[in-house]
Amino acid sequence: MSLEHAILGFLEREPMTGYDLKTRCFDDAAGHLWTADQAQVYRTLERLSERGLARSRVFPQRGKPDRKVYRITTKGRAALDGWLHSAQPLAPVRDPFLVRFALADGLSDEEIAALLAEAREEYQSRLDTLRADAAAPVPTCAGADDRGSELYRMTLGAAISATRTVIDWIDDATERIRQGLPVAKQRPTSEGV
Amino acid sequence: MSLEHAILGFLEREPMTGYDLKTRCFDDAAGHLWTADQAQVYRTLERLSERGLARSRVFPQRGKPDRKVYRITTKGRAALDGWLHSAQPLAPVRDPFLVRFALADGLSDEEIAALLAEAREEYQSRLDTLRADAAAPVPTCAGADDRGSELYRMTLGAAISATRTVIDWIDDATERIRQGLPVAKQRPTSEGV
DNA sequence: GCGTTTTATGGGACTTGTCCTATACTCGCT
DNA sequence: AGCGAGTATAGGACAAGTCCCATAAAACGC
Structure with missing residues (x-):
């Protein structure tokens, strides 16, 4: 899937929380290319983390929920690079x-x-x-x-x-x-x- | 979903089997607008039939598997018409x-x-x-x-x-x-x- | 003769994506 | 004083879509 790699790509640019990804990246920036459901962003982050492609660290905040900042790992960078280099099939039309x-x-x-x-x-x-x-x-x-x-x-x-x-x-x-x-x-x- | 209505639309034109829909309609004709997985076509037909939007009748064949021909019902025609008339949200971009x-x-x-x-x-x-x-x-x-x-x-x-x-x-x-x-x-x- | 394609149906497992909900605290507005 | 919006996470249920598989017989090419 693309969401996984899109997230890796954004994390490669800057470590971020799920909330940042959803609001800043998908809603604001990449919304023209790829929309993402909030729940799925979190689930994908978790999976990325399980597979060792990203790592998270919790930053406690006062007054607000803690920030769980995700950062791409070396393995994640390799996966992203592989995706960027490998041939991808054209998306089927669906209008x-x-x-x-x-x-x-x-x-x-x-x-x-x-x-x-x-x-x-x-x-x-x-x-x-x-x-x-x-x-x-x-x-x-x-x-x-x-x-x-x-x-x-x-x-x-x-x-x-x-x-x-x-x-x-x-x-x-x-x-x-x-x-x-x-x-x-x-x-x-x-x-x- | 659109597949359901697309199928109703095709059945409105002509009664057909799941196989016909998949090969003649989706692969050949509507493939530029909407691709459909074979398994999903059959599942959708079954659901359409459960909900009374289509009816099926089996035509035994010799040498080949029986044909299960689906036909749109009056209720199905109404559903199709409703879909054609009702405002549909633009599909989110996903490239x-x-x-x-x-x-x-x-x-x-x-x-x-x-x-x-x-x-x-x-x-x-x-x-x-x-x-x-x-x-x-x-x-x-x-x-x-x-x-x-x-x-x-x-x-x-x-x-x-x-x-x-x-x-x-x-x-x-x-x-x-x-x-x-x-x-x-x-x-x-x-x-x- | 032997494998592949065509005709035809459908199940099982899975991935992807959506919708709704809960939690919890702050800040600004009315 | 209360209510919604913003910040932040995440679960549950479900819908939609994909992939692989099984069955079964005929026809067609090599």
Whole structure:
């Protein structure tokens, strides 16, 4: 899985607690590339620690819960490096929005257009967020130095162009529907198997 | 989940067996939008049947295992329709390739370029497949009639432009790296926690 | 003749990811 | 004075998805 390696990668940059990883790294920085559930971050950290890829040390705090700071180990660094070097299969496509669109032939043209409009809005707001992030300084956790920051900025660029492409497609599709789709053939509603 | 509804959508077009769904629908047609594990298709069909959204009937065959043909029920049609009409949240982004790229600041420029080249090849072959599919007639299971076929062709177009965008980004990124990335700051390799 | 692919179903074990909950103390707001 | 938000950890239950396996007969290539 990627979460494990993503966490190792972040720990390689800076020792951190599960809370830091979740809020600073995943919610703020890597959220455009990989979202992570809080419970899973903690569970993954524990597993990493069991397997000797990370080590933790508790720092007591007054007034707040103790911080359990995780640090990558030499073994963890080796695992991260191995992952970075080894060939990874392309992630299979999995787009609920397009699945829905493809199966929407039972809806009227107007309903399909509404579906597109709704998705467009959401993609647009995602784009706005991405652009705001691109204008803002790179979060510490995303770019430890200039090299890391540059890579992060480049992935932001990838996310932006991907999102723009989707929006453009939605616009084309909407135009196509405005011209009128072919009508559906009458299909039987119910009968014996 | 989407698989459940995708299956209902396919059954709405034509009654089918789990095998048909897996091979004809998911592997051949919808594979660009949603991949499905064979075991999960069967399990989902069973669950659909338990919940009264689909019904099955066994057709004995000689020489081959019996066909268990599933057919969508009125209740299933209602569920599908509800899903098509209800607002769906955008899928969270989850791109292992970009995560890897973002965390690759420990690698040399050449190694990062190699990583990109490798991904480019895979995306290119995905693009070739998509283009071949776009040139071929729409599979029966993807487009039951002209309306369905048109929607399917449009989603193919979406997949093609998305893939092209990624490839373009990879080319830009490669060019950027050829110009030389900033060097990494020296980071401590090991020390006390 | 012999192995592989095709047709067809399904179980078991596992990984990954999500949702909800509990704990516990502080700080700021109303 | 109380209530929610922030800081920090973690368990339980579950949903979704993957991988490997078994069965069984025909057809097809070598």
